[in-house]
Amino acid sequence: MVIAPMDSVDLAPVTSLQQDGWSDIRVAFSRYVEEPFSYPIKVDMDNQLAGVGATIIHGDVAWLGHIIVSPEYRGKGLGKLITETLVNIAKEYNCQTIYLLATALGAPVYEKVGFVTETEYMIFTDINFPQETLETSHIQPYKEDFRQGISKLDQETSAENRLFYLEKFLKDALVYLEENEIEGYYIPTLENGPIIAKTERAGLALTKLHLRNHHQLIFPKENRCLLHFLSTYGYVANSSCKRMRFGELKPTKMAFIYNRIAGYLG
Template sequence: MQFNTVTHNDLEAISRLRPEDWYDIVPIFRFYIDSDFCYPVKTEINNTVVGVGAAILFGRTGWIAHVIVSKEHRNKGIGYRIVCELLEHLKKHHAATGLLIATPLGLPVYLKAGFRELTSCVFLKRERPCNALPVSGNIIPFRAAYRETIMQLDHEASGENREKLLSGHLHHALVYRDHDRIQGYYIPGLGEGPIVADTTTAGLELMKIKYAVADTAVLPSGNRTGIRFLEQHGFAPTDKQGTRMLYGDAIHWKPGNIYSRIGGNFG
């Protein structure tokens, strides 16, 4: 099976592959195309795009995302071949660890490719309105002086070096600062709007800002504090399922420090 790099000319064809319950995938594939740390691929049958996927490199770790096969060509091994192609790209660029979030449909494919299950994601949706919560005076806009600390917080939580992804969005960030120390960050506009914090207070105070307007949330199942906060403020778990999976070397990460993810493609 032949694979080619996705270009802007493929975006219209890719839009037709979107599963019914997914958001518009064109913007994220445009991001993959324009980002030097991403590798979006396609495969075609009779000059028609029938499958796509992307690899994202963060140095020694990488993600596989948006593996999609057209309905007409599922159960033919195309998804598995895409995953193998993306894994080879990660290995070629010396990533010792591959990560992804699997849907129930994709889970068997990833297991076959050698991924193993780590933990689950909890998807929540607002079921009832909640009164506005007071905003902490410790939450302030990002300054350049906070950059290194934010990267350290993110590395501690994710176990990865996601600087290339975060850097272009820091000007939107809010941070929680107490006793002259940055304890957490929230970046609106980056994917789903990640919140990372190394103290419970920082994480929950930043959540108050985000979930004053957001009606959906996804957290690692290991962050029981964040999940409980959402349930106490009008959210309830949904039936949607996602499984965090690992290929290769394990990494040390702290799911309890992640109060909102970036997305299913970046963690």
């Protein structure tokens, strides 16, 4: 068995680990290989790819993503080994808090490493929202003047410094303004289309805009406003996943999340 960093030559074999219902993992690992703040690893056994995973560093916070073990090698402790290796990478960079989102299959493995469940993300799919007229007078396209306001709101929500990741997509962002104050933002071109808002009016307005062209939302159970909104249209969660934490508890505001960025960024 060999555990090693992944590089570009490993991208073709990684497709053998593609999971049903997941977006193309080769795209994700291509990004991990290129990004200076991401650290993907692989496990080779019997001259074939047995498992993969990645650590993504955000200052003193890390996320673990795409921890996958080939079905033929499950039950041999590889999931735990990959997770421990990724945690150690995060510790090398002095990360005080490490997050991941866990499936039902993965959660027991992560608990053995020391992760605890912090909350649940509710997964709504096949949403067909009525194409009603939206009040968009408060929604403005991105301007450079909005950069710091978006960063401040994002840090208040996530307790992470993610601007270095968001800024590549800010040109496509939309913000909800009330008396020149940013109450929410939406970035439709970034992964799942993150929606962060500190007021219900901003969150619902941006969510309705998102649902014009998309049919899925994933958000923490603490967002009672969005749960109630969806229930009034007869929607219930199709499934859920656990947001798990290793290390220091951060002062996050889960109710501000109306749609997550992605499974490896919360």
